[in-house]
Amino acid sequence: MVVRTEEINVLTLEDMESPNMGFIITPLYTFNQQYSFLSLPNQRMFYTIVYFEEEGGIFAIDQSVVQVQKGEALSIVPSSVCTFEINKEAKGWVLLFTDAFFTKRYNDNVLHDFSFLKNNAVYKQLENNIDISKLRMMMDSMYDELKLSDKDSKTILRSYLNIVLGMLERCSGIRLATPYNKERENRVRAFEQLLEQYYKSERFPSFYAEKLNISTNYLNRICRERRNKSVGELIRDRILMEAERFLYHTFKTVSEISFELGFDSSSYFITFFKKKHGISPEEFRKMQR
Template sequence: MVIKTENINTISLNNIDPDHIGLIVYNLKDDYSCLQNLHLPNRRTFYTVIYLTSGLITLNIDKYNCQLQQQQVMFFSPSTVLSLLTENDQKDGWVILFEEHFFTQRYNDNVLHHFSFLKTQKMQPQNVAVEQQLGWPMILETMHREYLFSHPDAKNILRSYLNIFLGTLSRNVNTEGTEIPKNEKEEKVISFERLISEQFAHERLPSFYADQLFISTNYLNRLCQERRGISAGQLIRERVLMEAERLLIHTYKNISEISFELGFENVSYFITFFKKKYGVSPEEFRKKQ
């Protein structure tokens, strides 16, 4: 089941709480109003973590449906297209919503991106280890209390607890210690990927991004091959194709409208570009979903 809409709306924290501080913490047992904003396909300007201690929630992420069950956690980056399909009334757990700048105001700009699980979207819920089941309630209850009472120093305390929570969540997800090593080359590739997300609809050439990063195009390609196993151009094309998938699956826009939105000069080139990857035209791809 996929819900379609005319446009994929972008939700900000202002839509949920106009008085937010860059982070919102909800206890689902007391208040699940934050989930009401997720019923139609949406992108968000913030990261989302849902930890369910009881109950059931059915979600659609991009082109995948999944069920979040008791003692499972899911996390969503802002760019993913997310919609809430069903939920039962007897649910308990926690929802954390936070903007990137809330975290980076205290920590280095790229530190958040070293939590690789936030960058590489997992399409299935993660079972929560017993260690986290015992430790997370204290962390989340403290965060919720600090969020509600808004003490003058609440932001600093909440950033510290968020860092601890994300660190233990990373440990839960990466049980074999597979976090991406932090070094200068990885920092450059992360910055490149962030630029792609901002500019992919208008800028397709690796040379543009290399100039933005103050490095040569050849060096950018070497970095991408070394750190991601594909060329800089392929990373850009993969991002364009991901967006094409999302628009085909979640909206009623016709192929011409999608082609224009993605910055293609004509529809036939978009169809050829898409078919080279998927082996079918965009229209055929849509019919199969």
């Protein structure tokens, strides 16, 4: 499943509904009709959770294609580039929310403590881990509360969302392998936020360490501890991810992609890409067809 476009547009919840509180929940059968433009490649700046009660769909998220079936759920993290084909007979729920919406009530650490929200993932056999009737009840309750939209609705919706995330956490089977140190984890998250802003122009670890008011050695140490990678590796991985997105989702030429990512020349970009993948960008693109 490859859908290509000229440009990957950045999509926020405000682009979907304005004004928007940072939270949308809608039944699958209306989602297909109301937000059909989402089937084109977009970089989503919000969390997405899709739960299928009936039928299913196919999703291309970054460079991975996943099939989600009846009784399964899918979570997509912000900044992912996504396209999809959902069965017209599908029933279930689509839940969209921003980091800012959740953290208005809960502090910044809580949302990131849900380990399943760190990566895109499919949750199979939900009925073996949670009470499906309670999950449906929570989805119904959120939908009704959003339609009500009175002065307390945001607080109530955040509470419901916290429960749903807790239920999905039970299904993920993910546990942090290293002891949790909030101060270090917060530092690494701050680095990752800076990286999202500057990866096209700033390639040296010292730039990010200076922004965080810490030494480069310390930043390297906590990145290895929390992400099992050096700062340099994380920077290169972010550049490569964007390169792969362009190759997979757009018609941009290799020369255009190298310019977009801040390389001095397309030959340098090709060398950079081949060092990671062992093949040229064009060969990578052909393999995705």
